[in-house]
Amino acid sequence: MKQFEKLEILLNEQGGMIQTSEAVKRGISKPVFYNYVKEKKLEQAAHGIYVSSDAWIDAMYLIHMRCSHGVFSHETALFFYDLTDREPSPYSITVKRGYSTTRLKADGLSVYTIKQELHEIGKSTAQTPFGHTVPVYDMERTICDLLRCRSSIEMQTFQSALKMYARRKDKDLRRLMQYAGLFRVEKILRQYLEVLL
Template sequence: MTSVEKLSYLLKKNKGFLKTSDAVSSGISRTVLGDFVRKNGLERVAHGLYMSQDAWEDNLFVIQVRYPESVFSHETALYLLNLANREPSPFSVTLRTGTNSARLSKEGIKVYKVKEALFDQGIIETISPSGHTVRTYNAERTICDLFRSRRNIEIQALQDAVKTYVHLRDKNIPLLMRYAKLFSVEKMVRQYLDVLL
């Protein structure tokens, strides 16, 4: 397979997106990549990320590539997990405490921070509406995040999310309660569940 064929394959495999890191790890030089980008009219959408003209835009994927340390959370996680009907605006991410978030905030992204010990709890990979893999928190962790951040969340969004969650076939109440204890929202979560279950 020639370098151009490899790049064409990567572009197709990633639904019209091409990462510099993928090209380099496939043994393709930056010069060849640059030529391919120019000849095919790819648009640079982020540092090290190009998009073909016929690709569907995927802001979630672009954010994930630009800020790989971030995890989609809160309302954005609800949307990715099909626990909310509409795309949130702005998007929400969680970072480790101490991580610089100035660029994300400047771009209008809502940033939450948690201590290191809680950051990795419940991270999963899911598929964005445009078909790309992104990192988000699972449903149980997301419900606890909403309770923790209830002053910054519409109460209706919280109530709807919990109602939708309790009707899921694959809900995991023991895991939800374990997270609720970890995030110090056990009492509130239990009150909601007592009413809904």
């Protein structure tokens, strides 16, 4: 199979998006890759990520491709679990402390940082509206994150999310309290839950 054919398959697999690093991983040299990009008139969507002009851009998947260890969190995670009636704007992600957030913030993202040992807690996956799988924190972790950042989040957003969570059949209160202990928001969470449950 010719290298351009391999790239064509990769572009189709990714829904019209292609990453330089992914092409290199598959044994395609950078000069060949950039010739392909030029010939196909692909547009640069972000550093090392190119898209075909007719592709529908999945913004969430694009963020994941750019920052693979970032996890969708806060208001964006609420959206994945139908715990908000608003589309997230800007998107929120959480990265490990020490990761450079300058470029992500410059692109308009809400970026939160957390200690390395807390970064993986509650990490799950979800489907974007375009059907791509991306990392996202589970509902319980998201509630704790919102409590931790309650001064920078609209109170109404948080309260309605907590009410919707309390009505869910798939909620896990034991896990929620376990996370609340880890993130040191147990006391304030109990106050809210006493009102709701």
